[in-house]
Amino acid sequence: MLIDRLVKRIQKTSAPIVVGLDPRLGQVPSHIKEKIFAKQGRTSQAVADIFFAFNKEIIDNIYDIVPAVKPQIAMYEQYGHEGFECYMRTIEYAQSKRLFVIGDVKRGDIASSAEAYSAGHIGRLNIAGENIETATANFITINPYMGQDSVEPYLEDCRAHDKGLFVLVKTSNAGSKDIQDLPMQNGKPLYSHVGELVSKWGEHLIGESGYSAVGAVVGATHPEEAAELRKAMPHTFFLVPGYGAQGGSGKDLKSLWQGDKYGAIINSSRGITAAYQSGKFTTSEKDFAIAAREAVLEMKADLMAYM
Amino acid sequence: MLIDRLVKRIQKTSAPIVVGLDPRLGQVPSHIKEKIFAKQGRTSQAVADIFFAFNKEIIDNIYDIVPAVKPQIAMYEQYGHEGFECYMRTIEYAQSKRLFVIGDVKRGDIASSAEAYSAGHIGRLNIAGENIETATANFITINPYMGQDSVEPYLEDCRAHDKGLFVLVKTSNAGSKDIQDLPMQNGKPLYSHVGELVSKWGEHLIGESGYSAVGAVVGATHPEEAAELRKAMPHTFFLVPGYGAQGGSGKDLKSLWQGDKYGAIINSSRGITAAYQSGKFTTSEKDFAIAAREAVLEMKADLMAYM
Helix, strand or coil: CHHHHHHHHHHHHCCCEEEEECCCHHHCCHHHHHHHHHHHCCCHHHHHHHHHHHHHHHHHHHCCCCCEEEEEHHHHHCCHHHHHHHHHHHHHHHHHCCCEEEEEEEECCCHHHHHHHHHHHCCCEEECCEEECCCCCCEEEECCCCCHHHCHHHHHHHHHHCCEEEEEEECCCHHHHHHHCCEECCCCEHHHHHHHHHHHHCCCCECCCCCECEEEEECCCCHHHHHHHHHHCCCCCEEECCEHHHCECHHHHHHHCCHHHCCEEEEECHHHHCHHHCCCCCCCHHHHHHHHHHHHHHHHHHHHCCC | CHHHHHHHHHHHHCCCEEEEECCCHHHCCHHHHHHHHHHHCCCHHHHHHHHHHHHHHHHHHHCCCCCEEEEEHHHHHCCHHHHHHHHHHHHHHHHHCCCEEEEEEEECCCHHHHHHHHHHHCCCEEECCEEECCCCCCEEEECCCCCHHHCHHHHHHHHHHCCEEEEEEECCCHHHHHHHCCEECCCCEHHHHHHHHHHHHCCCCECCCCCECEEEEECCCCHHHHHHHHHHCCCCCEEECCEHHHCECHHHHHHHCCHHHCCEEEEECHHHHCHHHCCCCCCCHHHHHHHHHHHHHHHHHHHHCCC
16 A cells, blocks of 8 residues: 555655645755756746756755655646646656655545545546546645545545645644634544544545555644544644744654654755755755755754654 | 626525536546547547536536636645646636636645645746746635645635635535534534634625625535524625535525625535426527526526525
C-alpha cells in the first residue's frame, strides 16, 4: 500500500521531509526569469515555464534525499490553465524521479463534485468509455467541513487506485483557532472531533505499517494540540505544515514521532526552495538548488536531534 | 456595489435564480458530442469544447431571464488544464451576455495561498509589474474551516475590485450534519457560530441594498436551519444550493425571502441544464436549451408562489 511505501522511503532516507513546491516569481532567480520572459514576454505561459524550470532544478537536487514533494496548487492555478498545466507537469516530473507527490489542493464539495475532483486529482479519467492517462498525485489534501459524504468519493479512489489523503484537522495558521479550536458541548475543541472522524474514515484502509491511507494535516505551530492528536490517532499518518518559515522547529515536533515508524512527514516550502535568499546557505542565485539541498540537510539534522 | 447590482437584477427579472453550469458528458446531447469527438477524438480538449458548446447554448437561451450562472469548477478541473480553460471561457462568455458569474470553487487555505487563489479567481494578475487581463468570476464560494486569516485576502480583493463571496455555512448535503451541526459549548450548532463569523467578516462591506459583499451558502434542503440563519444574518445574502435535483422546493424556501429585497439566490443545476432528460419539458435532444428555459420559468413560478 502507498502509505507503507511512503513509510519505507522515509525510513530509507531518514528524512520525514516533504519539500513544498510553492513557486513565487519573487523567489525564482533572475537568470531563469530573464531568459524565459525575454523569449515569451510577461505571459501566464512564461510564468508556467519559469515555475517548471525552477521546480525541475530543485527536484534534480533533492530527489535522492527526501521521499516527497508537495506542490501547492494555488500558486499554479492563479496563472490560469497555463499554471494548471505546470502543476501537472511538476507532478509528472517529480514522479519520474521516484518522488511521492502530495497535491496540496484542499478540495471539499458535495459528493457529485468530489467525484470529479477525485477523478482528476487521484483517480482515473474516463472519456466516453476510453481511459485517459493523466498526471495524478499520490496523495491530496482535502477539507472536511462538508462531512463524510463529501469525503467518500476520495476514499473509493484511495481503495481502487492505491492513493492517499491528508484531511485538514488542525492547520498551522493562527486563524485556525477561529473555528477549529471552538469548544464543543463535551468541552473538547472541534479539531479533536474532526480527528476522530478522520480516524474513522480511515479505519478500513490501514496498511501493514499500521498507518491508514487517510492521514491528517496537523500544524507544527501548535505543539500541544499536535501531541494530543498524536495520542488520539495512533493509526493516522500526519502531514505537518508550518515548519521553518511559518515558525515551527524540530523541538516543537518531538511528540509527533512514533519510533522508527515515524508517523509524520514535515513540510517546508520557502525554507528550502528559497534557501539561497536566507543568507544561511549558498547565496549565489545560480546555485539556488544547491542551497535548497543544504537546507534539506539542515532540516533533517534539526528533526533527528529530537527524534 | 456588485451585491447591489445583483439585487437590482433579481428585482428586474423577478428571478432569484442562478443556473448551475456543472456539465457532465452524460447530460450533453449526442449531436454535440459526436461532432466534436469525431473531429478531435476522445481527448480532454474535446470534452472542454463539448462543455463549452453545451454551456453556450444554455446561456444563449436563459441570459435574458436569470441574473446569474454558477459554474462548478470541479466538473471542469477534472479534465486538467483543458477543462480549466473551458471554465474560464465559460466565465467570459456568460459575462459577455451580462450574466453575473458565481465561481463555485470552495477554496480555503492559509493566507499566502489564499492570496494566490484570490488573485486568480476574483482579483488581478500581475506578472513582474505587468497587469494581465484574465477572466475572473464576480463572486466565488469559499470554505471557512481555516478561519479569518484564510479569508482576509479575498475580502481585500472584494474591496479593491468590487467582487463578492459566498462562504460555506450550512451546506445542502446530508453529510453537512457531521461537522456543521455539532453542538458547541453554548448549545448552538457550529454552523450558527460560522454564520456569526461570516456576518462579522462582511460588516464593513455592506452596500446600499443593505446586503454585504460577503454572503453565505445555506442549503435549501434544511428549511429550519435556513430560517434560523436568515433571522440571525439580516445583512447577509444567501446562495442556496439544493433546489430541484437535490430535493429542495419553493415551499422549503419561503422563510428565506426578505420582501422585495429578496435576500437569497437559489441555484439549480441538473434540474435546468438537463431538463430535457426529465420528461417534464421539451424532450428533443436538439432542443435541450429550450427545455432549460422552460425549466427556469417553472422554477420561477414555484419560487414566486411562496414569496
